[in-house]
Amino acid sequence: MFTGSGPSRTNMFQNISGPAPCNRVGLARKKRVFVVVWGERHSDTLILHQCEEKWRLLKHKMEETKKHTCLKLLIPVNSTEGEPIFVKGTWFPTRFDLAITDGFNAWFCNASEEEVNQRASQWDQPVSEYVELAERYLGFQQPGSVYDFADAGDGHKRLSWTFEKEGMTLQWRWKCKQSPNCKKTTAEILDFLMDANITLSEEVIRKNELYENMKVEAEKCLAQSERVANEKAEFEAQIYTKFLGVLNSKKSKLRDLRDQLSKQDTAKRSPQVEEDTDKTESFDEESFDNSDEDPQQDVTASSKDVSKNKPSRRKRTRLT
Structure with missing residues (x-):
């Protein structure tokens, strides 16, 4: 049994289980206030970071432009x-x-x-x-x-x-x-001049190296172009020689064909001329041989031949 003025069973269980219902509302309000305040501070922090970032970018841009x-x-x-x-x-x-x-x-x-x-x-x-x-x-x-x-x-x-x-x-x-501090200012100017001199020297060395490399590459390109030009000239000479050979062979073949065609034409024309000459000679010989015979015999013979060859006419009886 619990006696005395200590906490009752109900209060004890309330303390164990959590705050009283009336205190929960206060905690919720405090929680909301904390969230709002934290949100405002968080937003302020974000804005501050954004401003710092913009300033860094602006400073970097100014450093680049100076x-x-x-x-x-x-x-x-x-x-x-x-x-x-x-x-x-x-x-x-x-x-x-x-x-x-x-x-x-x-x-x-x-x-x-x-x-x-x-x-x-x-x-x-x-x-x-x-x-x-x-x-x-x-x-x-x-x-x-x-x-x-x-x-x-x-x-x-x-x-x-x-x-x-x-x-x-x-x-x-x-x-x-x-x-x-005159010494410091003078030293800064001298440092700048020394750095500029070193930078210029390095730039000159780099430019000279690039020039030498470009010179070597130019010589290589020139030699290669000369070699290509020589190869081109040799190739063109070879192709021209081969072309002349082919052209000459084609011309010789064309001449042979033309000669063959001319020979065939002459061969075709020569037999016809011989036949014509043979016919002319035979006709002349026959006419010359017949000219020695008697012309009267020729006339009688011809008349007899005509009478023999003449068809006989038969009388036609008309039927009534």
């Missing part, structure tokens, strides 16, 4: 050739970065999208055209352009260049700040 250039620029000082500077440019579709060094000091210029857009709007140009024109003049030194790299105070420099447009001489200027 280009690098390095220009060795000679700026004259007091009508004399000055010391060269190296201008390394990293070009994006809507902005660009510059790193400049003279071997001792270094400067940088990071043109943001807003600055490039503002400059392009001032010149009434699209952003892409502005960036392309800047890359053309800072990627390769243009002979008709006047470059300058002047002091701008506080150790900064101002890089400028001129270009012609619609008969007018225009000038672009960008302020370059002094690098906080």
